[in-house]
Amino acid sequence: MNREQLFQYIVKKRSFLCVGLDSDPSLFPASVASEKDSIFKFNKAIIDATHKYAVAFKPNLAFYEAEGASGWEQLERTVEYIRSVDPTLFIIADAKRGDIGNTADRYARAFFEKMDADAVTLAPYMGRDSVEPFLKFENKWAILLALTSNESAVDFELDIYKKVIAKGIEWGSSDKLMFVVGATRPERLAEIRSLAPDHFFLVPGVGAQGGTIAEVAAAGMNSKCGLLVNISRNIIFAGKGENFAVAAEKRAAEAALEMSEYLNSAGI
Amino acid sequence: MNREQLFQYIVKKRSFLCVGLDSDPSLFPASVASEKDSIFKFNKAIIDATHKYAVAFKPNLAFYEAEGASGWEQLERTVEYIRSVDPTLFIIADAKRGDIGNTADRYARAFFEKMDADAVTLAPYMGRDSVEPFLKFENKWAILLALTSNESAVDFELDIYKKVIAKGIEWGSSDKLMFVVGATRPERLAEIRSLAPDHFFLVPGVGAQGGTIAEVAAAGMNSKCGLLVNISRNIIFAGKGENFAVAAEKRAAEAALEMSEYLNSAGI
Numbered sequence: 001m002n003r004e005q006l007f008q009y010i011v012k013k014r015s016f017l018c019v020g021l022d023s024d025p026s027l028f029p030a031s032v033a034s035e036k037d038s039i040f041k042f043n044k045a046i047i048d049a050t051h052k053y054a055v056a057f058k059p060n061l062a063f064y065e066a067e068g069a070s071g072w073e074q075l076e077r078t079v080e081y082i083r084s085v086d087p088t089l090f091i092i093a094d095a096k097r098g099d100i101g102n103t104a105d106r107y108a109r110a111f112f113e114k115m116d117a118d119a120v121t122l123a124p125y126m127g128r129d130s131v132e133p134f135l136k137f138e139n140k141w142a143i144l145l146a147l148t149s150n151e152s153a154v155d156f157e158l159d160i161y162k163k164v165i166a167k168g169i170e171w172g173s174s175d176k177l178m179f180v181v182g183a184t185r186p187e188r189l190a191e192i193r194s195l196a197p198d199h200f201f202l203v204p205g206v207g208a209q210g211g212t213i214a215e216v217a218a219a220g221m222n223s224k225c226g227l228l229v230n231i232s233r234n235i236i237f238a239g240k241g242e243n244f245a246v247a248a249e250k251r252a253a254e255a256a257l258e259m260s261e262y263l264n265s266a267g268i
Numbered sequence: 269m270n271r272e273q274l275f276q277y278i279v280k281k282r283s284f285l286c287v288g289l290d291s292d293p294s295l296f297p298a299s300v301a302s303e304k305d306s307i308f309k310f311n312k313a314i315i316d317a318t319h320k321y322a323v324a325f326k327p328n329l330a331f332y333e334a335e336g337a338s339g340w341e342q343l344e345r346t347v348e349y350i351r352s353v354d355p356t357l358f359i360i361a362d363a364k365r366g367d368i369g370n371t372a373d374r375y376a377r378a379f380f381e382k383m384d385a386d387a388v389t390l391a392p393y394m395g396r397d398s399v400e401p402f403l404k405f406e407n408k409w410a411i412l413l414a415l416t417s418n419e420s421a422v423d424f425e426l427d428i429y430k431k432v433i434a435k436g437i438e439w440g441s442s443d444k445l446m447f448v449v450g451a452t453r454p455e456r457l458a459e460i461r462s463l464a465p466d467h468f469f470l471v472p473g474v475g476a477q478g479g480t481i482a483e484v485a486a487a488g489m490n491s492k493c494g495l496l497v498n499i500s501r502n503i504i505f506a507g508k509g510e511n512f513a514v515a516a517e518k519r520a521a522e523a524a525l526e527m528s529e530y531l532n533s534a535g536i
Contacts, residue, residue: 022371062367062374068344068382073337098391099330099364100418103290106330114336123366123391125413127420145393150368152395155435160424167423 001090001118001139002175003200007224009055009088011268014260016225017252018056018092018202020232021046021078023063029242039067040074042244044081046236049249053256056090056228057082058202079115090228091117092143092202098123098130105133112137119143121180121202124164128171135172142177144168146192149182149205165195174198181220183211183229190219193226200226207234213255217262225268231255269358269386269407270443271468275492277323277356279536282528284493286324286360286470287520288500289314289346291331297510307335308342310512312349314504317517321524324358324496325350326470347383358496359385360411360470366391366398373401380405387411389448389470392432396439403440410445412436414460417450417473433463442466449488451479451497458487461494468494475502481523485530493536499523 001009010016023039023046035041047057059078064071082089093111097104097120111117112134119141122131134142146168147153147161168177181192183205192201201220205211206229213229220227235255239247269277278284291307291314303309315325327346332339350357361379365372365388379385380402387409390399402410414436415421415429436445449460451473460469469488473479474497481497488495503523507515 024374060367060371062365062371062378065340065378066374066382068378069337069341072333072340076336096367096391097330097364098366098393099328100416103328103330106292106334110330110333110336114334123364123393125366125391125393125424126416126418127423127425129418129420148368148394150394150397152397155395156393156428156431157395159428159431163424163427 001088003224006055006090006200009090010225010263013055014263015053015055015256016227016229016259017054017255018058018228018230019046019050019054019235019252020094020204020230021057021059021236022232023059023236025067027237027240029240029244031242037074039064039071040077040081043078045245046248047082047085049245050235050252051085051089053252054089056092058092058094058230060094060232076115079117083116090119092119092121093117094121096121096123096145098126100126101129101133104130108134108137112140119178121145124168128167131171135176140176142172143202144177144179146179146181147185147188148180149184149209149211153182161192162195165192169196169199174200178202178228180204183216184209186211186215186219189216193220193222197222198226200228202228202230204230207231213258213262217259221262221266225263229259269356271492274323274358274468277358278493278531281323282531283321283323283524284495284497284527285322285520285523286326286496286498287314287318287322287503288362288472288498289325289327289504290500291327291504293335295505295508297508297512299510305342307332307339308345311346313513314516315350315353317513318503318520319353319357321520322357324360326360326362326498328362328500344383347385351384358387360387360389361385362389364389364391364413366394368394369397369401372398376402376405380408387446389413392436396435399439403444408444410440411470412445412447414447414449415453415456416448417452417477417479421450430463433460437464437467442468446470448472451484452477454479454483454487457484461488461490465490466494468496470496470498472498475499481526481530485527489530489534493531497527
């Protein structure tokens, strides 16, 4: 999928919602937690309930790796299931990988060939070598951490995020590369939009971390939308009990409705 | 294992060699490649051949993830096998993870509880949040990327590696935290040793990438050795054919012999 195709999908669905599959088994309701493949079962229910309102799903690798080989297998099944529900859904492996060239090449093949994700999140620390192998795959995306939503982004990111944006634009066109820009610093989001007018931003930090869709849309939207707003816990754990899927659907629908209004206002 | 225990293990084995298990199936000899669990079989042969000369093994996660759930399962078996051969061997999951607190906590549990690795490599880009969860586990280690061995380390690392060293020392004592410092820039290695006199360094870049053990020992050794020098391809793929384990043993023995001389010279 290239940028125009992603944009058209957003236009069609009236949403730029990415549902984050931070599927933490300790928060599953009892009926799901007791299943052997509880992560996949939970994800399937969430995907069924929310896919109408979302353009993307983002499994957070940590929650799968924490279960070892079984977790990895459930991650693979989750990706396959998303594809089977709607092949156009944009699948982001939130892996934050970053390693030297020959190793990065392996990671790219793990996520793009073995797993059929559309995009992988990458940490830029090690520079160009660690990003380029991901840009060689047609219609696949590298999503580079720029300024993240966590408190300690101030430790190092503030020193170099502008350089990361500049280098990222040099390395990858807006058809292949996005940036992660947190929702928790809207003033910086507006500044980063001016530095990277065409590139899509994957925006975490809405909900549990305190950012809002309104601020993100105001600061970050461009003529091709240019935003994928991720919500994880606030959707998938909206309901704590057996009605979790209904609660997730309600929350996803609310988010999508709000997004459709910002798209309308922008004439998209 | 704390720093003193690691040092005593180095003293006993007269080596500070870490064997990197970058186990790339496309480079396996035919007899191994044809096996269903070829990565584990290859690793087992390498571990049997080299463990006498090494104090650490470092599986590079990318090569396991590239095989999906089966690769992850072979990684788990590899870690178990290393433990069964010699429980003191230091096992480094070369994962270069880095994510917000609740996610980092999951990764820590994945590698320290589910897998029983001694250490995990971490990318510092996202700051303190992404490192602290790994420091809460007793006798386990976080290994923070500081200045890596790849060419494009110049892109961002040169701007902030001194700050990474300073913050890392603030976050984690020399019993819990190491730094990755590449062998390909020995002058910087000496400088970083002066910034972090007590902390262990994990040093990649010897062999295939051009660094030498002699330069690393001269620039980086401290009174508790303070070095784990990693060699991957130059050992595990020293022989291309069916004699790969014999060739690996020979190369590991040579490296350990050279290391023992530097330990002797330093009065260790």
